[in-house]
Amino acid sequence: MGGDHPSQECKAPSTPGSKKLRSLPLGLYLSGGIVALVFLLGLIAPLIPYDPAAAVDYQRQLAGPSWSHLLGCDGQGRDIALRIVKGTEAFFWPGILAMTIAVIGGAACGACAGYMRGWVGQAVRGLMQLLDTLPRLVFIVLLCTILDPGMYLIATTAGVLFIPTIAAICRRKVETLASEDYILAHIAHGFHPAWILGYHILWLQCRPLLIRQACTVFSYVLFVETALSYLGDYGVQEPWPSWGNMVAQTREGVGFWPWFVPAVMIVVSIAALLAFGNAIARREEAMR
């Protein structure tokens, strides 16, 4: 460092600006658009009146797409577009619930396990290991057979079962950052450990990871809901629509649109959720 570098205050090569704009995130916008659409449908679906009995009209059985029925009609003449929109109700709020449980529970447990050295930390670590051994789908189906099956039970269980994954990520962060100089400096400056842990470590450092995991959890709930509804016993029951039980109509073996549209929706939504989580996380990481 000699006189050749007059302005040390200038940006070092590893500044955020250089990384930020390198790739205009097309993937982020595309996946974000799809996720926004799914969330919008989930929000407006409860506002749309739907009477499953009145929707049946054998006159227009298996009709193809037209202006009055944009995505055609199914085997009982019900409008597919409307059923797709109503079908989001089955997983939207449960997905939000699972996401909240997993992220808040995971962050809290991870912080506890990483910060507390005593028996509390030990107990949390043990509990996380125990939860981690449960196979998710099998456990959800098992609970559904024992208890009264329903989307909120499934979502709560899925949320809880994702806690160890998120906790492990947060715990690693807490443990590696605990010996960082700035954490020590914050302690010496009199900041409360809970503030350092909650704000400086979990919020500032773990946020991208948490966003990614939240999207994974939501897509998992969507996946489980459609799978169980497809299989039939524990998911959404006919005549109420769900993307899963709409695909299940394939088993009747007729028509193209009735199974194609929901199948595409399922695949695209899950892919978009995962891609969106990744893209957001990567963008946040690149801004550092």
Add this chain to the structure above:
Amino acid sequence: MRPLLRVRDLTVVFDTAEGQRKVVDGVSFAVGMGETLGILGESGSGKTISSSAVLGLIDDTPGVCGGEIVFTQGDHEISLLEGLDTCVTQRPDGLYVKDNRRWMQHVRRVMTPIWGCGMTAVFQNPRQCLDPLERIGAQVEESVGLAAPHLTAAERMQAALDWLQKVQMRDPLRVYRSYPHELSGGMCQRAMIAIALARHPALLIADEPTTGLDTTVRAEIVALFHSLIQESQASMIYISHDIREVLYLASRVIVMRSGRVLEEATSEDLLLGRGTRHPYTATLLHAADLPTGQVSETV
């Protein structure tokens, strides 16, 4: 007058590959109200460890094993190492065994009301000591917010900008919006000083705050310490291996080497070459082209 901080017979022991080593061995010193004490010593002399021990930031084993640290907060004298003897035992072969978890809990309980407003620190690597993901302004605001919780957001921002102005940032608003990696080491150190002093501490421990900075920046930072400490009337422990910095800032100096205090003298005596000097101190003075005075024969 009661001293602000009194350290007596402080002993810090670390586990090393060759067994336990006393890195601080019976160090004693005191800091008066509003006084600046300089600690002078080479790398490995135990000056940084002593100050970390005072701050309660040593979590290695066995760490602090003996001594007494008394800090005066308001009208109370708080003994920071009280109960240490119940956590440490010395085995017949001389090895220290410490229940570190219990000790750390104790330290946290005792130090929580002291950290920040009682004593605080500025360390030698300012960039690593700032949160890399938070703007400087927000970090100063956090500190301001702790000192004055009733402020509104706008008032907090104004106070943070005032502090950045006080530590002589050329463009406070730009610094306010910058992340630590966008600033030079000297500017980061200024920000650290702002964060530390915004709590109005009674004692500021500056642990080699100018290490790794350019010569001109060092001079600016030292001058900044001088003016801010005089203004706030806080006490300071200024730790450095640079005798000139220490003599400029401190009224009294202790010289440390291999974990021991070799000598304690006023800056005036050292500068004017009065009294008898320890040979090591004389070497340091000589290296800085200062009069060494009379050098004692016995070490």
